[in-house]
Amino acid sequence: MRKEDKGTIIAQIADTVKEYSCFYLAETATLNAEKTSNLRRACFKEGIKMMVVKNALLHKALEGLDADYTPLYSSLKGSTTMFFSNVGNAPAKLIKEFRKTSEDLVLKAAYVEEGFYIGADQLDTLVAIKSKNELIAEVIALLQSPAKNVVSALQSGGSTLHGVLQTLSER
Missing domain, CATH: 3.30.70.1730 (Ribosomal protein L10, N-terminal RNA-binding domain)
Incomplete structure (x- = not known):
């Protein structure tokens, strides 16, 4: 060569x-x-x-x-x-x-x-x-978890409050 x-x-x-x-x-x-x-x-x-x-x-x-x-x-x-x-x-x-x-x-x-x-x-x-994309996906999942918990708590609280008000109005 x-x-x-x-x-x-x-x-x-x-x-x-x-x-x-x-x-x-x-x-x-x-x-x-x-x-x-x-x-x-x-x-x-x-x-x-x-x-x-x-x-x-x-x-x-x-x-x-x-x-x-x-x-x-x-x-x-x-x-x-x-x-x-x-x-x-x-x-x-x-x-x-x-x-x-x-x-x-x-x-x-x-x-x-x-x-x-x-x-x-x-x-x-x-x-x-782990690849870069796998790490990014894990971080996003970790960041989304608290937000999902807050939204879930607010939604369940709203339905509970609605149920209590409905029960009171029926009495």
């Missing part, structure tokens, strides 16, 4: 890393063509970008960025496939679901919301991370 081509690929990897808020590194070398195709389809369906990269080029691309990605460098061995997403737990859910049918996909490391997760044992932790 020519030096100009390597520079282009490094720039492309760096731009992709900047574009997404999280990325996962996984080992996919033992996947056959059918399983790889199924994985790519699942990624497309979930809105996850999948990219197979050379470790040396990924290392140079990460070095050229503003953030410090040194904890990930030890994971850059063997073949590396990157999964990019703006939803922190989406790739983890995809990997966990895919591993039910094939043990060939192994998580190496992940960078999620400025945090590093190294090793395959972190998969359950990554699945449990």
Whole structure:
């Protein structure tokens, strides 16, 4: 590969890393063509970008960025496939679901919301991370709860008062 081509690929990897808020590194070398195709389809369906990269080029691309990605460098061995997403737990859910049918996909490391997760044992932790939309929904539900209680109390009080007045008028 020519030096100009390597520079282009490094720039492309760096731009992709900047574009997404999280990325996962996984080992996919033992996947056959059918399983790889199924994985790519699942990624497309979930809105996850999948990219197979050379470790040396990924290392140079990460070095050229503003953030410090040194904890990930030890994971850059063997073949590396990157999964990019703006939803922190989406790739983890995809990997966990895919591993039910094939043990060939192994998580190496992940960078999620400025945090590093190294090793395959972190998969359950990554699945449990709530996405931004899930957190917003929880906060809205918590904020709505007191308002619903007040409205409910006012409505029930109104019907009780109406019942008392009706009973008094009948007597």
